[in-house]
Amino acid sequence: MSQNSSNQNKSSNIHLNTDLVTVLLIDDQLIIGEAVCRLLSKEPDISFYYIDDPAQAIQKAIAIAPTVILLDMVMPDIDGLMLLRWFRSHPATCDIPIVMLSSKEEPQLKADAFAAGANDYLIKLPDVVELIARIRYHSKAYNNLKALSAAKATAQLQAKQLENTLKQLQTTQVQLIQTEKMSSLGRMVAGLAHEINNPVNFIHGNFAHLHNYMHSLLDLIEIYQQECNQNNPKIKDFIEEINLEFITDDLPKILSSMKMGTERIRDIVVSLRNFSRLDQAAKKAVDIHEGIDSTLVILNNRLKQGIEIIKKYGELPLVECYPAQLNQVFMNILSNAIDALLEQTESMPKQIVIHTEIADNQKIKVIIQDNGPGISEEIQNKIFDPFFTTKPVNQGTGLGLAISYQIVEKHHGTIQVKSAPGKGTEFIVELPTNLPS
Structure with missing residues (x-):
């Protein structure tokens, strides 16, 4: 394998200047490699590499990242079309422009080359002006494609970052709203529960005393009826007017219903406190x-x-x-x-x-x-x-x-x-x- 040493030092600048051209020639004939090297040696923007072993072509191409590959159509060990298909199937080389070189100008050979993925077809050895023009054309197209792909990837990354930022902002906004909403709701419910709880507890706590007082008064009325003169017309008329018997029967029921009502209110208050759970x-x-x-x-x-x-x-x-x-x-x-x-x-x-x-x-x-x-x-x-x-x-x-x-x-x-x-x-x-x- 031989290589243009004067151009080798320039290869480190390839990625810094997209106008630079990197050419990789794959041909089993050393004389072709030397001839192409001489043709390109006067071009300061072109870095030239040559390899005569097609078995190492993929590894070499990945290592130097050429912008154009010149590939011999017919080689003894590995067919040029087969190597072309390998280049097209590998993700690192699938987009690199490949120019097929052949000593035959047969339409079927050209058709086979283009069908396999070739970008161009030249007869060995081509005119130097035409060769350099085609190399620069394909290299520029490839560099533009890479720049476009890089810009697209950058735009996609920025769009993804913006989308994530928007989602984070929405999440933060929702969290703030939810926090304030829960805090306001909790304070309102807890305050309401507290305000209801105090008077209800007062009422509920006095039911036992009220129950005792009521029965004491009813017992007193019963004793009074037994011991006093029942023939007093004024008392008798008033007893009938107020329906004392019904009151005596219904008053405990009313008291029991009121007690059940306060118990229900207390249950609701407990539920309100459980719902808010500010504590x-x-x-x-x-x-x-x-x-x-x-x-x-x-x-x-x-x-x-x-x-x-x-x-x-x-x-x-x-x-x-x-x-x-x-x-x-x-x-x-x-x-x-x-x-x-x-x-x-x-x-x-x-x-x-x-x-x-x-x-x-x-x-x-x-x-x-x-x-x-x-x-x-x-x-x-x-x-x-x-x-x-x-x-x-x-x-x-x-x-x-x-x-x-x-x-x-x-x-x-x-x-x-x-x-x-x-x-x-x-x-x-x-x-x-x-x-x-």
Whole structure:
């Protein structure tokens, strides 16, 4: 193998100047290599390399990265067309311009060369002016292709970076909105629960005393009736007027109903506090069913519009989580289910089924399914995107499910949707029972 030593030193500048040309000649005849070297030696912008062993051609081409390859059509050990196909099949050399050299100018040979991937075809030895012109033409085209590919790759990388930055900005924005939303909701619910809790506890705590006082007074009336003159017309008329017998019978019932009412209010207050869980900002092992039930209490007024809740709770272990955030997930999913059912015009029963079970690998699964109008496949691919909403203006922010997705991701879980138009919608939330440290 021989090589033009005067041009070898210039090869280090090839990648710095795209106008420089690097030529690799592959020919088994040394005399051809020397002849081409002489033809190109006066061109300062052309670096020339020659190899007479085609078996080393691929490795040599990868090493020097030529901008043009001159390839002998006929060689004794490896056919030129076969080597041409090897170049075209290798990712490092597949785009390099290849000019086939042959002593024969037969149309079929040219057709075979172009069919195998050649860029040009010359008769050995060509005129020096034509050879240099074709080398520069193919080299410039190849350098332009590389520059275009590099610019395209850079543009794609920048576009990807911009896309990732946009997603990060959207995620940050959603997180800020979710944090403020949960903080405001939590403060409002906790404050409401506190304001209701104090007077209700006062009323409820006095029921025992009121019960005793009432029975004491009723006993006193009974004794008075037994011991005093029953013929006093004034007393007798008043007893009949107020229907004392009915009052005596109904008063304990009224008191019992009032006590049950205060107990219901206390249960609602407990549910409100469980939903807000401001005292549990850190992760904590909780009963998932308790969070779902608390959420249903908050939504009870909307559920009264003809929506039936069917609970199919399984035996679940305590789940380590951020309780208030998970309650927000249940709130968003259930609110969307209620919206879908209330928009449904058909007279069929409106139902939401909540199913819980233990999944594999120390995970639990919460499935919330409605029999509403369903969601098209096109929309399903977007429902977790921030700010995407199908609701009218001022009726939806498009953040509920995006926030839910982030919360579930934060808990190292998954949230999926299964739906089809006319067949309802099913949300599947899968959560680990223990959060990684």
